[in-house]
Amino acid sequence: MYDMVEDRSPNLMRQMRRGAIEYCVLALLCERDMYGFELTRTLAAADGLVTSEGTVYPLLTRIRKEGLVETFWEDSPQGPARRYYRLTTEGRHALARFVDQWSQFRDTVDKLLQGGR
Amino acid sequence: MNMTSVDLDSIVNTYLADLDSALGDLPASDRRQIIESITSHIDEARASNGSQSEAALREILDQLGDPSEIAAAAQGDVIGEQTRGSRRLTSPVAWAVAVVAVIVIVVLSLLFAGTFSTQAARYGQIPNILGATYQRAEVEIKAAGFKPWLVCQPKQNDQIPGNRVVMLEGFLGESYPLGAYVNFKVALSPTGCHANFHTVPKRTPIPY
Numbered sequence: 001m002y003d004m005v006e007d008r009s010p011n012l013m014r015q016m017r018r019g020a021i022e023y024c025v026l027a028l029l030c031e032r033d034m035y036g037f038e039l040t041r042t043l044a045a046a047d048g049l050v051t052s053e054g055t056v057y058p059l060l061t062r063i064r065k066e067g068l069v070e071t072f073w074e075d076s077p078q079g080p081a082r083r084y085y086r087l088t089t090e091g092r093h094a095l096a097r098f099v100d101q102w103s104q105f106r107d108t109v110d111k112l113l114q115g116g117r
Numbered sequence: 118m119n120m121t122s123v124d125l126d127s128i129v130n131t132y133l134a135d136l137d138s139a140l141g142d143l144p145a146s147d148r149r150q151i152i153e154s155i156t157s158h159i160d161e162a163r164a165s166n167g168s169q170s171e172a173a174l175r176e177i178l179d180q181l182g183d184p185s186e187i188a189a190a191a192q193g194d195v196i197g198e199q200t201r202g203s204r205r206l207t208s209p210v211a212w213a214v215a216v217v218a219v220i221v222i223v224v225l226s227l228l229f230a231g232t233f234s235t236q237a238a239r240y241g242q243i244p245n246i247l248g249a250t251y252q253r254a255e256v257e258i259k260a261a262g263f264k265p266w267l268v269c270q271p272k273q274n275d276q277i278p279g280n281r282v283v284m285l286e287g288f289l290g291e292s293y294p295l296g297a298y299v300n301f302k303v304a305l306s307p308t309g310c311h312a313n314f315h316t317v318p319k320r321t322p323i324p325y
Contacts, residue, residue: 031250036154037161044180052182057154058191061147079164083157096260
């Protein structure tokens with residue numbers, strides 16, 4: 001019976017990732033400033049969040065243009081200087097709004113899913 | 118077959134050239150920043166990997182993803198940005214409509230505020246911030262509609278996790294008036310509790 005139902009999970013995961021990943025980046029930067037490689041490796045280590053590490057960089061470019069993060073250069077103990085990302089006040093507010101909306105959304109969906117069992 | 122560092126660099130250069138070509142439609146400044154970031158990523162990954170083998174390098178590039186995939190993500194972000202940008206008001210008529218709408222909303226809000234000013238205060242639940250860093254705790258408390266009040270407690274021993282919330286005033290799951298102070302304690306090294314932190318709880322605590 002299950003074979004007859006189309007598996008929509010890859011597309012669903014892609015859409016959920018797309019909506020949430022920006023805020024996962026902001027949440028990581030809320031803890032401390034991070035450089036690109038460190039940030040992408042941390043996201044890639046979180047199961048299912050990033051399919052390709054390279055796709056994080058366009059996102060970082062966009063949220064920087066939107067003023068949610070800012071960057072600065074710092075010397076590296078080995079190799080060339082690193083571009084660090086830092087959360088701005090606007091980014092902090094965007095994260096706080098998302099945390100609020102996400103909690104409400106998650107609770108609503110959880111409630112409906114549990115009721116549907 | 119062992120490859121020289123020149124051969125390995127040429128693999129990287131080919132990858133970056135493919136990426137640059139795939140990003141062709143993006144604004145030059147975006148393209149430059151993405152290429153620069155990916156180049157740094159490859160350098161960092163090669164340095165942290167320690168291996169100078171071709172297989173290790175190809176593994177790094179595989180994890181980064183195909184240039185077309187990165188370009189698709191970049192174009193998706195640019196399209197999203199343009200869609201958001203297109204919502205900006207450009208015509209004078211649109212501006213006039215927006216100004217009138219704002220005035221109507223403000224007037225209605227004032228009327229309703231007067232009518233319902235005796236309504237009960239709104240309540241909310243304190244988020245579970247135990248174990249979180251104090252920066253994260255502050256964000257979550259504000260997002261839940263409360264005011265954070267951080268009390269710093271010097272660490273007594275190494276068993277206590279540093280820079281983490283170890284105590285929270287209030288009961289999780291219970292409702293409290295929004296806007297109230299939430300006291301929480303974080304353990305830092307004795308010198309970490311500097312002047313920016315509070316040393317005593319706020320004396321207008323949430324009513325129990």
